[in-house]
Amino acid sequence: MRIEISGLTKAYGQKVFALDGLDLVVPTGMFGLLGANGAGKTTLMRILAGILRPSSGQVTVGGHDMGTGTGRTAVQRTLGYLPQDLGVYPDLTARQFLDYVALLKGMDDRSVRRRRVGELLEVVALTAHADRRLRGFSGGMRQRVGIAQALLADPQLLIVDEPTAGLDPEERIRFRTLLSQFADRRTVLLSTHIVDDIAQTCREVAVLAKGKLIFRGTVDELTRRAEGRVWSVVTDGPPPAEGTVVSALPHENGMRYRIVSPTAPSPQAQPVEPGLEDGYLATAGR
């Protein structure tokens, strides 16, 4: 399901432009969205989910115009949305919660609902915990309940906002594998600060800064943005003033700094191969 966005603007009051004339096409498959805090990612996702109205501009999802009531209704029927903070009901069990959301989505037939909820609990590997109250669930288990509720209506478009924040490494990997499998023949828009989640799952990515698109292309192209700009510096003094420090590791002669900088940040700096995080920093860094 293809998303086409043109001239999209969302202003909060007179001064804050959360989105500022955004043009973007998102194809079928898994697509990553990166950007610093406040870049406009959540605003964009809420507009795509039909929860928020833009100030101006156009959005079509699968050919449906989100500017019209019929368009929004058509999209919402085939959309799954996992917001940053999914409010769950701590006293409900996972099965009861999913049954309740299914009812809200208009799945009136009880046996259909029961079957679908059972299937999804299986998909997110929570069958063994289905009848436990949500208050005792770990962050990862809650996120899996979140993805199950987003998948209830077998959506063609799945929007997920920072889904792996707070998950342990194993849960993160399981979660993103689940998303990748789901993205086969469908569209998944994944917004995150965790660059590695995008490197591991998406072919294409967009980078937002201050409500504007500053990059759209493949993960490899974004990585190549840092070519010739990533350096390793070993020093027992402070890191060089120039560039952005990506990592600092203890070294027998002091510290080894990985630095993104257009020019060598010190005379001893050695060039190194870039990764996606370097490409992102070279593009979005101050």
Ligand SMILES: Nc1ncnc2c1ncn2[C@@H]1O[C@H](COP(=O)(O)OP(=O)(O)OP(=O)(O)O)[C@@H](O)[C@H]1O
């Ligand atoms: N309801 C609101 N009222 C006023 N300003 C808002 C509102 N929601 C968002 N903003 C502002 O709009 C800008 C974009 O916010 P948004 O939440 O879309 O960014 P984001 O990229 O999702 O950030 P984060 O990564 O922190 O979630 C920010 O400057 C934010 O402060």
